[in-house]
Amino acid sequence: MGLNYLVTGASGQFGALVIEALLKTETPESIGALVRRPEATAALEAQGVVVRQGDYTDAASLRVAFDGVERLLLISSSEVGARAAQHQTAIDAAVAAGVGFVAYTSILRATESPLTILPEEHVVTERALAASGLRYAVLRNGWYSENYxxxxxxxxxxxxxxxxxxxxxVSGAARRDYAEAAAAVLRGDLPESGTVYELAGxxxxxxxxxxxxxxxxxxxxxxxxxxxxxxxxxxxxxxxxxxxxxxxxxxxxxxxxxxxxxxxDRSLSRLIGRxxxxxxxxxxxxxxxxxx
Ligand SMILES: NC(=O)c1ccc[n+]([C@@H]2O[C@H](COP(=O)([O-])OP(=O)(O)OC[C@H]3O[C@@H](n4cnc5c(N)ncnc54)[C@H](OP(=O)(O)O)[C@@H]3O)[C@@H](O)[C@H]2O)c1
Missing domain, CATH: 3.90.25.10 (UDP-galactose 4-epimerase, domain 1)
Incomplete structure (x- = not known):
């Protein structure tokens, strides 16, 4: 079945806020939520969104879950150290399923960042997207103020x-701000492929x-x-x-x-209009x- 949107990591805090933001303008049945644990399903189904099951470590599950998806938000995995491979699996599945557009949540100034641990896997994933042939955009999220x-x-x-x-x-912004920006990029006229948004408070x-x-x-x-x-x-x-x-x-x-x-960079406030x-x-x- 066709789906305008699919949000991965939908059981997580960021994914939930993206779905909330999309629901302000889009119909629930046009929005898919990817979860890996069945127990995360009920709350999402109560919102009327379409729940699909998939795990970044299970290529076959993603290939099925991505079927008919036009716009995919690939939310970076929380499994630091294992996630570059997980994201590659997701990108390969998106290519195989013919997904029309992928937005990926990366980190602020990933390629020039003085941080050494977190950006590494984001850079690998950004390169994988560029090599995939998919139409894509990168949401380089800055720090959530919630972290501190x-x-x-x-x-x-x-x-x-x-x-x-x-x-x-620290140019922190609320998790909700970044989530609204992700929804704005997903729902609007699509950006040119390869667009990188540096997002910060x-x-x-x-x-x-x-x-x-x-x-x-x-x-x-x-x-x-x-x-x-x-x-x-x-x-x-x-x-x-x-x-x-x-x-x-x-x-x-x-x-x-x-x-x-x-x-x-003021791209974040520009995208969310406030x-x-x-x-x-x-x-x-x-x-x-x-x-x-
Ligand atoms: N910019 C920042 O300051 C900042 C801060 C924290 C995190 N992050 C990044 O942004 C992402 C979203 O943030 P968040 O606050 O929503 O984090 P979160 O609440 O920990 O959510 C992470 C999501 O990733 C899913 N996930 C993890 N491993 C997976 C797998 N193997 N297959 C499918 N889904 C998997 C989790 O599913 P389960 O519910 O099944 O575990 C959950 O839905 C994080 O994963 C992390 O990469 C950024």
Whole structure:
């Protein structure tokens, strides 16, 4: 059966927001949601969207799931280290199924980023798309403000915000902003194949500013404690994080210190037709959710 849209990673936070955004203008039956776990199906079916089953590690499942799809949003896998191969499997399946357009969620300035861990697989996937013959666009998403906001409660408990981003500025935007941009690219007149969107928040913050805002919202003194990459990784390991996650977060912060999460590109606010969500608002929603 034909489908105008298929969103992979639909059980995830980003995918759910893209579907929500698409539903504002498109009919539910024109939107497909790809999930790998049957238990993720019910909530999506309740929205009336078409649920298809598929796993990035199972080429045959994707080949069937992509059948008749005109516009595919390939949301990058959360399985860091395994995902370049997973994305290749998805791209091959899209070619075999004759998908008309693929948008892929990459990372800000993937090819020039000072971050070393996260961009690697995105660059491999961007190259795979370019070599595939598919019509495609790359959504190079900057940092979700939520990434830092989620740690704010811990910072309050610890009495300090630890990080290795130095005085680096982070052009964060809300996950919802990036999701609306993805929906805008999918639903509109298609961009020229190979278009790369550098997507970032309108306003940047340093971790010292972030800590000051945590202090203001919590009423407690939560200073920013600047560690180097190795020190931050040790602190994360000490807090019980698994080694690959600690290494990735420390590397990303060190990259941020070198400007890797900063951008003056305004493509994100242009695509969504409004300013990006203020990082303070995202922080407040996480730290004081009942404040409205
Ligand atoms: N820009 C940023 O700051 C930032 C931050 C975090 C993540 N990201 C990237 O953006 C993506 C979307 O973010 P998110 O917040 O929505 O992450 P998320 O909530 O962890 O969602 C990840 C999605 O990928 C799916 N997935 C993972 N492995 C899969 C596989 N083998 N086959 C099919 N689907 C698979 C997950 O399915 P299940 O529900 O079955 O696990 C889930 O739907 C992440 O996966 C990550 O690559 C970006």
């Amino acid at each position: 906001a989620m740690g704010a409660g811990t910072a309050v408990d610890l009495g300090a915000l630890y990080g290795a981003a130095g005085a680096g500025r 309108d306003e940047a913050f340093t971790l010292a500013e972030f800590a000051a805002e945590i202090s203001a919202l919590s009423g407690k003194d939560v200073p920013y404690v600047a560690l180097d990459e190795a020190g931050y990784k040790e602190a994360l390991l000490g807090a019980g994080l698994p080694e690959p996650l600690a290494a990735m977060l420390a590397d990303s912060d060190r990259g941020a210190a070198e400007g890797g999460l900063y951008s003056e 300013p990006t969500t203020d990082w303070r608002e995202t922080l407040r929603a996480v730290l004081v959710p009942d404040a409205g």
